Amino acid sequence: xxxxxxxxxxxxxxxxxxxxxxxxxxxxxxxxxxxxxxxxxxxxxxxxxxxxxxxxxxxxxxxxxxxxxxxxxxxxxxxxxxxxxxxxxxxxxxxxxxxxxxxxxxxxxxxxxxxxxxxxxxxxxxxxxxxxxxxxxxxxxxxxxxxxxxxxxxxxxxxxxxxxxxxxxxxxxxxxxxxxxxxxxxxxxxxxxxxxxxxxxxxxxxxxxxxxxxxxxxxxxxxxxxxxxxxxxxxxxxxxxxxxxxxxxxxxxxxxxxxxxxxxxxxxxxxxxxxxxxxxxxxxxxxxxxxxxxxxxxxxxxxxxxxxxxxxxxxxxxxxxxxxxxxxxxxxxxxxxxxxxxxxxxxxxxxxxxxxxxxxxxxxxxxxxxxxxxxxxxxxxxxxxxxxxxxxxxxxxxxxxxxxxxxxxxxxxxxxxxxxxxxxxxxxxxxxxxxxxxxxxxxxxxxxxxxxxxxxxxxxxxxxxxxxxxxxxxxxxxxxxxxxxxxxxxxxxxxxxxxxxxxxxxxxxxxxxxxxxxxxxxxxxxxxxxxxxxxxxxxxxxxxxxxxxxxxxxxxxxxxxxxxxxxxxxxxxxxxxxxxxxxxxxxxxxxxxxxxxxxxxxxxxxxxxxxxxxxxxxxxxx
Amino acid sequence: xxxxxxxxxxxxxxxxxxxxxxxxxxxxxxxxxxxxxxxxxxxxxxxxxxxxxxxxxxxxxxxxxxxxxxxxxxxxxxxxxxxxxxxxxxxxxxxxxxxxxxxxxxxxxxxxxxxxxxxxxxxxxxxxxxxxxxxxxxxxxxxxxxxxxxxxxxxxxxxxxxxxxxxxxxxxxxxxxxxxxxxxxxxxxxxxxxxxxxxxxxxxxxxxxxxxxxxxxxxxxxxxxxxxxxxxxxxxxxxxxxxxxxxxxxxxxxxxxxxxxxxxxxxxxxxxxxxxxxxxxxxxxxxxxxxxxxxxxxxxxxxxxxxxxxxxxxxxxxxxxxxxxxxxxxxxx
Numbered sequence: 001x002x003x004x005x006x007x008x009x010x011x012x013x014x015x016x017x018x019x020x021x022x023x024x025x026x027x028x029x030x031x032x033x034x035x036x037x038x039x040x041x042x043x044x045x046x047x048x049x050x051x052x053x054x055x056x057x058x059x060x061x062x063x064x065x066x067x068x069x070x071x072x073x074x075x076x077x078x079x080x081x082x083x084x085x086x087x088x089x090x091x092x093x094x095x096x097x098x099x100x101x102x103x104x105x106x107x108x109x110x111x112x113x114x115x116x117x118x119x120x121x122x123x124x125x126x127x128x129x130x131x132x133x134x135x136x137x138x139x140x141x142x143x144x145x146x147x148x149x150x151x152x153x154x155x156x157x158x159x160x161x162x163x164x165x166x167x168x169x170x171x172x173x174x175x176x177x178x179x180x181x182x183x184x185x186x187x188x189x190x191x192x193x194x195x196x197x198x199x200x201x202x203x204x205x206x207x208x209x210x211x212x213x214x215x216x217x218x219x220x221x222x223x224x225x226x227x228x229x230x231x232x233x234x235x236x237x238x239x240x241x242x243x244x245x246x247x248x249x250x251x252x253x254x255x256x257x258x259x260x261x262x263x264x265x266x267x268x269x270x271x272x273x274x275x276x277x278x279x280x281x282x283x284x285x286x287x288x289x290x291x292x293x294x295x296x297x298x299x300x301x302x303x304x305x306x307x308x309x310x311x312x313x314x315x316x317x318x319x320x321x322x323x324x325x326x327x328x329x330x331x332x333x334x335x336x337x338x339x340x341x342x343x344x345x346x347x348x349x350x351x352x353x354x355x356x357x358x359x360x361x362x363x364x365x366x367x368x369x370x371x372x373x374x375x376x377x378x379x380x381x382x383x384x385x386x387x388x389x390x391x392x393x394x395x396x397x398x399x400x401x402x403x404x405x406x407x408x409x410x411x412x413x414x415x416x417x418x419x420x421x422x423x424x425x426x427x428x429x430x431x432x433x434x435x436x437x438x439x440x441x442x443x444x445x446x447x448x449x450x451x452x453x454x455x456x457x458x459x460x461x462x463x464x465x466x467x468x469x470x471x472x473x474x475x476x477x478x479x480x481x482x483x484x485x486x487x488x489x490x491x492x493x494x495x496x497x498x499x500x501x502x503x504x505x506x507x508x509x510x511x512x513x514x515x516x517x518x519x520x521x522x523x524x525x526x527x528x529x530x531x532x533x534x535x536x537x538x539x540x541x542x543x544x545x546x547x548x549x550x551x552x553x554x555x556x557x558x559x560x561x562x563x564x565x566x567x568x569x570x571x572x573x574x575x576x577x578x579x580x581x582x583x584x585x586x587x588x589x590x591x592x593x594x595x596x597x598x599x600x601x602x603x604x605x606x607x608x609x610x611x612x613x614x615x616x617x618x619x620x621x622x
Numbered sequence: 623x624x625x626x627x628x629x630x631x632x633x634x635x636x637x638x639x640x641x642x643x644x645x646x647x648x649x650x651x652x653x654x655x656x657x658x659x660x661x662x663x664x665x666x667x668x669x670x671x672x673x674x675x676x677x678x679x680x681x682x683x684x685x686x687x688x689x690x691x692x693x694x695x696x697x698x699x700x701x702x703x704x705x706x707x708x709x710x711x712x713x714x715x716x717x718x719x720x721x722x723x724x725x726x727x728x729x730x731x732x733x734x735x736x737x738x739x740x741x742x743x744x745x746x747x748x749x750x751x752x753x754x755x756x757x758x759x760x761x762x763x764x765x766x767x768x769x770x771x772x773x774x775x776x777x778x779x780x781x782x783x784x785x786x787x788x789x790x791x792x793x794x795x796x797x798x799x800x801x802x803x804x805x806x807x808x809x810x811x812x813x814x815x816x817x818x819x820x821x822x823x824x825x826x827x828x829x830x831x832x833x834x835x836x837x838x839x840x841x842x843x844x845x846x847x848x849x850x851x852x853x854x855x856x857x858x859x860x861x862x863x864x865x866x867x868x869x870x871x872x873x874x875x876x877x878x879x880x881x882x883x884x885x886x887x888x889x890x891x892x893x894x895x896x897x898x899x900x901x902x903x904x905x906x907x908x909x910x911x912x913x914x915x916x917x918x919x920x921x922x923x924x925x926x927x928x929x930x931x932x933x934x935x936x937x938x939x940x941x942x943x944x945x946x947x948x949x950x951x952x953x954x955x
Binding site for chain 1: 733737747748749750779780811826827829831832833834836868871872873874898901902905906908909910911917921
């Protein structure tokens with residue numbers, strides 16, 4: 001059960017897990033790419049803005065340096081400086097300041113100043129406190145003689161804050177260097193450039209780091225970090241190695257970030273754009289949570305469905321197993337009782353059908369066996385009866401023969417002596433004595449006749465000849481010869497069709513015809529007897545017909561007339577013992593045939609009998 | 623299962639190989655560092671290097687000796703009481719002029735913390751305003767010698783007549799400055815300025831560096847003998863020290879935490895303010911931490927020569943400082 005459940009569960013879960021994993025990893029990659037591209041594009045944007053900002057500042061200063069008023073006034077100032085006292089100098093410097101102040105007020109610079117081309121001394125400044133200082137060791141003084149120079153951001157000791165200076169040569173109308181024009185750049189726009197995109201995100205942080213690992217601009221999560229705090233993250237180190245790219249590392253707060261780093265060689269800055277991994281991966285985490293949540297729900301649903309379906313399946317299978325066990329035990333009436341319409345249901349129906357058919361088959365087998373038993377029994381009883389009957393017949397025949405044969409001798413004695421009594425003592429007897437003697441002689445004579453007839457009857461079977469191919473015509477001829485005197489006497493006519501060969505006892509065949517024709521003559525009507533004998537094929541038999549025009553027989557006696565010693569008439573009407581038709585029946589039956597008649601009183605009688613075909617028997621024997 | 627078994631065997635086989643390199647780790651080099659002043663944030667980089675195990679990683683066992691107004695750091699080196707010392711550059715040059723074989727191997731404060739201050743409303747904003755004023759800048763002690771030195775160098779450089787200026791000794795408690803009897807006092811950006819501003823005073827800062835006097839403040843010094851006989855130890859010591867300073871600058875709050883373990887004055891606010899003030903001196907935004915420049919040294923020599931503080935005989939062959947170790951650490955930039 002648990003195995004089935006597990007298999008069902010795994011098979012169902014596998015596609016869900018694979019699909020979830022694939023969609024999650026694809027979405028994750030997409031988010032990664034998007035984040036990285038976003039950081040890189042911010043870096044590019046910032047880089048352009050910084051360059052643009054510096055370019056604007058440089059241009060502003062250069063335009064100022066080409067101002068004819070400034071050049072004229074400064075030339076005048078030099079002349080005064082070379083000859084006059086400081087008090088006058090201050091007086092002369094006022095127009096400069098007026099000339100320079102608009103540039104400061106415009107916001108690009110915090111201070112504009114003019115350095116002595118030889119000593120590096122601040123001659124004039126919009127911030128008078130800075131005047132008279134010697135800045136001769138500053139790079140912007142040294143490089144500013146040659147052309148416009150942008151210094152790195154460094155820490156101003158007296159201002160006590162980061163400062164960046166731009167310088168450009170100030171030349172007279174002849175192109176001769178007369179001073180260096182310098183400007184202390186207002187760094188707040190730079191910070192604004194760096195901060196501008198930070199609003200879009202909770203942790204997006206863009207800042208500049210100089211080549212000595214110090215913050216140049218304030219990072220988002222720092223206060224007064226600029227030029228006061230160094231930063232040694234992996235991203236900064238990579239940028240220091242003059243590389244550009246994206247990496248995962250911990251930032252200056254030791255918080256894991258994704259950082260895009262870029263080295264700006266012209267300014268010797270590292271441009272860093274970083275976002276907290278937690279924020280960047282929030283969509284991924286959300287996706288992960290959603291995917292896992294959905295997966296868990298699907299998982300749970302699958303477990304339920306698997307459990308339910310496997311439970312149902314198991315119930316059905318258990319019923320089926322029980323069903324097969326019950327059928328195996330022979331309980332064909334057991335019902336699986338599964339009413340589902342699925343394959344299990346069909347299987348169950350098939351089981352029920354099978355059980356039903358099995359039951360029918362077993363019932364019919366049982367019946368057949370029973371019938372076979374009964375038939376065997378009947379057959380056995382039949383055989384037994386037949387055997388007993390045969391034995392009985394045999395005994396009877398033996399008895400009849402013995403009785404008739406052995407009775408003849410004493411009967412002859414009785415007959416002979418009564419006749420002697422009649423002949424010798426007839427005269428001594430009165431009428432009654434004569435009458436009694438007559439009855440005794442007559443009785444003895446009739447008894448003798450009966451015994452002879454019985455002997456004949458028994459001899460049909462006991463003294464019968466084997467069957468040979470016999471011409472029935474010849475048999476008929478023999479019979480007619482034996483009856484010739486009766487035929488002549490009665491004036492009978494006997495006609496016959498050509499008669500076939502049969503396999504028979506010729507003597508008995510002749511006796512058969514003789515008895516039938518003799519009866520026809522004996523039971524004749526008013527007319528002379530007219531007898532017709534014919535034969536026609538009837539399957540394996542020949543059916544013989546002996547037709548007369550005698551007195552006919554009442555059909556109610558159709559069974560009685562074939563019984564031995566049964567008579568339909570008195571001895572006075574028609575003499576005879578009533579043995580003739582009994583002998584006929586016995587002869588036909590011995591030959592395997594049948595005998596019957598059709599008749600009506602006064603309408604003559606037609607006797608039929610069948611005898612097996614002699615040719616066929618021959619052919620079969622061959 | 624089998625692969626895990628093989629993996630375990632491999633681990634087991636490599637384990638003795640990993641543990642055996644216990645081989646001949648030489649005993650650590652014992653090094654004594656003579657500091658310029660009492661334990662305070664001024665030296666936080668050293669403490670960070672020690673606490674974070676940077677010295678230990680270089681197989682160095684370090685011991686710090688406190689300085690003070692009565693302690694001559696140069697002598698400590700020369701007497702081999704200490705192997706390294708934190709010394710003002712002028713002292714290096716003066717001792718060198720006296721033929722003591724001192725050699726600066728790096729600089730901690732590349733800009734001098736010396737500054738001259740006046741009250742914000744005094745109108746004294748530049749040296750030319752010092753005329754006729756009382757200035758507290760004189761001092762004999764080794765630690766405050768740089769006040770007088772830089773003052774004179776600046777005035778000489780600006781060619782300002784000092785006859786009208788009244789010079790009085792420097793008072794670390796600034797009593798005269800506070801009560802108004804002193805117009806201008808020398809001070810350290812990392813010390814007095816913080817204290818005075820903490821009292822809510824508006825100050826004008828006149829920094830000698832703006833007037834042609836560019837002095838280093840604390841330099842890391844050893845003897846020529848050390849650099850020749852134990853160059854590797856010198857290299858390792860400097861490397862660990864600069865790493866400590868890098869961390870101190872990169873993480874001031876942590877540096878203050880560590881400093882508090884050493885500091886004589888357990889005033890966290892004071893140490894924090896001192897740390898904040900010194901950071902720009904260590905990191906100027908121009909070069910790597912510890913980096914020295916020949917021009918800077920020449921400028922200092924010239925100023926001292928002009929004041930006759932060092933004899934004209936001092937060799938100009940730059941044998942009072944060496945870039946060998948810095949270049950080895952940072953490369954040739």
